[in-house]
Every structure is written in C-alpha cells, then in structure tokens.
Amino acid sequence: MALSRSCLPHHRASPGERCGRTQKSPRCTDHEAAFQRWRNAQPGRRALYQGDWPAESRAIRRAHPYCSVCGRVDELTVDHPTRSVFCRTHHGELEARRRAEAKATRSS
Ligand SMILES: [Zn+2]
Numbered sequence: 001m002a003l004s005r006s007c008l009p010h011h012r013a014s015p016g017e018r019c020g021r022t023q024k025s026p027r028c029t030d031h032e033a034a035f036q037r038w039r040n041a042q043p044g045r046r047a048l049y050q051g052d053w054p055a056e057s058r059a060i061r062r063a064h065p066y067c068s069v070c071g072r073v074d075e076l077t078v079d080h081p082t083r084s085v086f087c088r089t090h091h092g093e094l095e096a097r098r099r100a101e102a103k104a105t106r107s108s
C-alpha cells in the first residue's frame with residue numbers, strides 16, 4: 001500500500017502534469033488550495049449548492065418520504081430543479097430524460 005503519492009494538481013491533470021511533491025493526500029497543500037478555489041468558482045457548483053441545499057433536501061424528504069412516481073420509501077433522492085422526491089430508479093430516469101432533452105435542444 002502506497003503511503004505517499006505524487007501531487008496531481010488538478011483532478012483532470014494527466015500524470016505528466018504532476019508537480020512531483022509526494023504526500024498522503026492527492027494534492028500538496030499549495031495545489032489543494034488552488035484546486036478548492038477552482039472548484040468553488042465553478043458556476044454549476046455555486047448554483048447547485050447556494051443556500052443550504054442539504055438542509056432543504058432533508059426537510060423535503062421529511063415532508064414527502066416516498067417516491068413521487070412509485071411510492072417507494074427507500075433510496076430517496078430530492079430532485080433539485082423540481083424539489084420533488086424520487087427513488088433512485090425514477091430520479092435516474094428523470095435525469096436521463098433531461099439529458100436527452102438538453103441534447104435534442106442543442107442539436108435542433
Ligand atoms: Zn503540488
């Protein structure tokens with residue numbers, strides 16, 4: 001088991017882009033700070049996690065503890081755009097449909 005690995009400055013960096021410092025975490029302290037800044041600046045992430053989404057999602061699941069489609073009570077996920085509760089299967093289907101629609105909109 002490797003106790004130390006060489007720093008990969010960015011999660012998409014290729015092995016050739018490693019800065020060469022070795023430590024137990026994926027990135028050296030300098031690059032970890034830069035990576036966190038980069039990640040926090042992503043528009044998608046900011047939009048998704050603005051406000052207190054984890055608390056809101058828990059409150060939604062408490063108020064509606066079953067899938068909106070099939071009524072299952074386990075593996076529940078709150079769909080962020082619609083604030084609806086789905087089981088993993090139905091949330092997966094919804095996401096797949098959204099991706100397909102987004103693709104259709106782009107190509108038309
Ligand atoms: Zn580094």
Ligand SMILES: [Zn+2]
Pocket residue numbers: 067068069070071072086087088089090
């Ligand atoms: Zn379901």
